[in-house]
Amino acid sequence: MNSRIARFALSGYRMAGMAAYPFARPYLSYRAAKGKEDKQRRLERFGYSSAERPRGPLVWFHAASVGETLALIPLIREIRKRDIHVLLTTGTVTSADISRTRLGNDVIHQYVPLDIKICINRFLTYWAPDAAITAESEIWPVTMMELERRHIPQIRVNARISDRSFDRWKRYSDFAEALFSKLALVVVQSDVDAERFRDLGSWPVITSGNLKGDTDPPPCDQAQLDIYKREIGNRKTWAAISTFDGEEKAAATVHAAIKSRNGQLTIIVPRHPERADEIEAMLNGMNLKVARRSRNDVITPETDIFLGDSIGEMGLYLRLTELAFVGRSLMAEGGQNPLEPAMLGCAVLSGAHVQNFREAYQKLLRSGAGRIIRDVEMLAKAVHYLLANDNERYKMIDAGGRVIQDMRGALSLTLKALEPYINPLTVSAKLQPRSAVG
Template sequence: MSSLRARFALSAYRLGGIAIYPLISPYLTFRAAKGKEDRARRMERFGYASANRPQGPLVWIHAASVGETTAVIPLIREIRRRDIHVLLTTGTTTSAKLAYTRLGDEAIHQYVPLDLKPAIGRFLEYWQPDCAIVAESEIWPVTILELRQRHIPQILVNARMSDRSFARWQRRPSLSEALFGSLALVVAQSDLDAERFRDLGALQVVKSGNLKVDTDAPPYDAAVFARYMKEIGDRKTWAAISTFDGEEDAAAVVHKMLKERSSQLTIIVPRHPERCDEIEAKLVAQGLKVARRTRDDVLTPDVDIFLGDTIGEMGLYLRMTEVAFVGRSLFEHKGGQNPLEPAMLGCAILSGAHVQNFRDAYQRLARGGSARLVRDTEMLAKGVYYLLTNDDVRSKTIEAGFAAVHEMRGALATTIKGLEPYINPLTVKARLLPKTAAQA
């Protein structure tokens, strides 16, 4: 009976998608007007390719947004080293820009098709991937069913399962078993994630750790960095990164509290740069002077807030400070953002208490003393002030972060080992092709 309910639910989902298919185009046009879709490449969302499929084996890797894209870059390079072509799909314009900047022609980029049967069918018919690899937590029912129908192995890597998602899937056991049971392999970030995927029906599960630990440090422009550091001079700095609505207000409160005690510059890097006009207006209304990266503003001594409103420059912003608050964590139900980049780049880390989406990473960092959780804005201000004014404590906190990151490395090797049954045959096939065909 439960399997019958699952089939009914999946059929209803597919039919619903077909029914709303004619309405999707106006919706995407609306999103494009807001900068959330690439107008020139909108048809890729319907499964229409804008690039040629190369000859030979091809692995499809999907990474939803910036964080997932960053995490899979080393995996993409490892697969390419084996002479296998990689098609990378992402869902946001920011992740598309990151892919272009960091990968160039190492991978073919397309926007991910909508999880609707006509779009997915068209996409798979054209690209004919030999294997599908999805990063972290993207579960799309139609895509899973279409891949299964075509006998294309589908693998979840760097997989994580949040508390809320796990609770939702537990309420639908027959549906979760039908979907997760279709996965050839799940490579989970932590023991808890692995246990949850098994409970939901995944048959083959291994634990790898977090792929992002094995990524290179985010790049930066050394000349721009040198210029900003000269402009900052002897002022102290701290950064609030990956912030969501409300956290920029909290950062402004912290800045004003600290400004009474010493001269300092606050760097704010919102998770969604398109919000920066609104954020700047709020800050200016509070009497704060704002400089923006996109305007190439000079960081004069009277600048209060440096607004990092660009994509792919987190390496620059984090190198400008040694204290970083990681956002999406100060208010309930948000779940946190990944703290590994600031740890890798030598920042003492502060975060709100709501970090359940990255529980394992925070536990490991906190164990060594490199990450501290705060309850509210007042506690955040005290934490920032304490770290900025205690050089020895800040230095030890940063060193603890380096040690924790070093201890956590190895996820890429574990992931590749799990993928070997699926990619080794493709490597052999690729290397048996004539040289010109393999390079096409």
Template sequence: MSSGLARIALASYRLAGITLYPLSSPYLAYRAMKGKEDSSRRLERLGYASLARPRGPLVWVHAASVGETMAVMPLIRELRRREIHILLTTGTMTSAALVQARLGDEVMHQYVPLDVKFPIKRFIAYWKPDACITAESEIWPTTVVELARRRIPQIRVNARISDRSFTRWSNHNNIAETLFEKLALVVAQSDLDAERFRDLGAWPVIVSGNLKTDTDPPPCDEVTLARYRKEIGARKTWAAISTFDGEEKAASAVHRALKPKNGQLTIIVPRHPDRADEVEEMLKGEGLNVARRSRNDEITAAVDVFLGDTIGEMGLYLRLTEIAFVGKSLTNEGGQNPLEPAMLGSAVLTGPNIQNFRDSYHHLVRKGGARVVKDIEMLAKAVHYLMINDLARRKMVDAGHEAMEEMRGALGKTVKALEPYINPLTVSARLQPKTVAAAVR
């Protein structure tokens, strides 16, 4: 595709957004009815602010969902230490709840506006960010173009690009170059990610490692943890976390195969808790007794599966086991983050489809902290082996900790790369009077 056709394609995307804009409100209302939007804050998605813009330097940080939000928290705290105001946008209600629970008043949270001309222009005109830092693999064309028009630096941190996304962008290389060249800086997770961003037109690109290695382990309520540990008692446990459709059935098959040998408790944590009803129905259909966290069910000796169907409690579920299978890797593709179970002392198991977390798994597998299983039978054998072999399990747990220590340091490298952009803002922030501007409507 020529550069002229690329400009036409981007103009057509922009025009389509403008044409469909009158349908935005009904669309958001429908999503709110389905529980996918916060009905009280729908206007934020149209670029209308619900908070006052403070005086002084402000950095817009965008993290699409929970994983990205967790990754940028240490960076946000570093920026706040420098007295720079942070506007944090996310795209899901789950991530918004996480921001409130973990960051509270440290940041101003808004839902990210739709990638349409009018909401984006309204959003940028009101907040006037001095820089935009994005922790996401997606590129939103209208947002990129509008920020570039105002010469607001766009920086991508913890950046990665999946095999599928790279192939898609490579097939439209002129469009990719038109957009990626507008990024002021890319801080990539790995050498492969960096090479891909450069191939698509981004410059400069540096490698930092994964910011998630520098995050704190997910917390949990100690009273709740003590209660469940008491209820579980001496039973062996294993967990299947961040599971997608088909993987809960695989976990059920593993449980039924191992129950006569081990009498274990299986913990299943679906990636999307709104699937819990269908997961429970499937498990009961397999003849299993289920306790659900959302119902505050007791884990009695008769319970086969503890279904973790709540948001923000992964720290609880992982502290109840030392064996964790990480989903979206056996019956789905891409994988999910293995770093949290490694941090919290679990031997990590995964299916073979881990393209999105290739670098993290490479380190864990190389050190011996993770193992790849190709099918349900192999998963069952691995879980059984780790349950009955304390020494092997502890060696994997210790190896996971060692791998995590080796991977740390991404935060320092990221902050160093950002210094040309944030140091002037730090000076300006410290010269600002500590007052807040009135909201502009």
């Protein structure tokens, strides 16, 4: 594919989006019916605003998922200290909830518009951001083309690119370069990511480390935590968090296999809480007694599984245990963020498929804070061993704390890299009359 064909492909993508536009409304209605879209705010996905644009400089941040939203929060707070307005868009209902609970009225939240020219133009014309900062790995061609056309610098922070994505982009290198070269600055998590972004056409590229190392531990309701701790009493606990289909059954199988030796409570926190009814039915079919967070069920001595089917309460679940298996790694691929459990004093277990978080897992494994397991049998052995051996578990927990401490610093490096774009806006903000956000 040469550059001319790449330009033709980008034009074709844009035209395909326009052709799909009439079908977007029923598609979003279908997603809303399944709980994947906010029914009251669907127009935001078409670029219509539901909030007033404040006077003065404004930076548009976009985070697709919960993990990306959490990673951006410390950076957003630093930008807000400079009196620069922040518009935060997210792609999921869960991410919107995180924005509301963690940032409140300090930012303007909107759902990200569809990557269709008419939607993006409507969005950019209204908000007129002075810079666009996106997190990690999403690429939206029409949005990138429209930002370039309006001379709005587009910056990627906490950037990473998986093995699979890199191989796919390399097969279409001219197309990749036509997009990645539009980024004014890329701040990446690792040297491997830096090399890959440069190969795909980005420049300049700066390595900062992972912003997730600078995030605060996820909060929790202390009163609710105290209630659950009283209900659990002296029982040993372990958690399977951010689980995907098949991993809940694996956790239940582990529970059944070692229950007679440990009498433990197993905490299961699915990545998608809307699957909770299906998961509970599976657990009941295994003759396991389930207490659900969404029903405020009491955890009794007979409870086998505490099903964490709520949004934004990972801090609660992780504070109830000292051992966590991190999902999307045994039955699914890519992995999930292992830093939150390490940050909250948990020994970390994971399946082998963690390529999306390779750098973080390498640090945990080298330090002895984490262990990789190959299958359900190995998971059962590891859970039993670590529940029965306090000293080994505490060694892993202490090592995890050291890893988190060593990883801090990405925020300051990212801010330094952003100075050429943020400093002029800081000066402009000081010259503007004060105006409220939201």
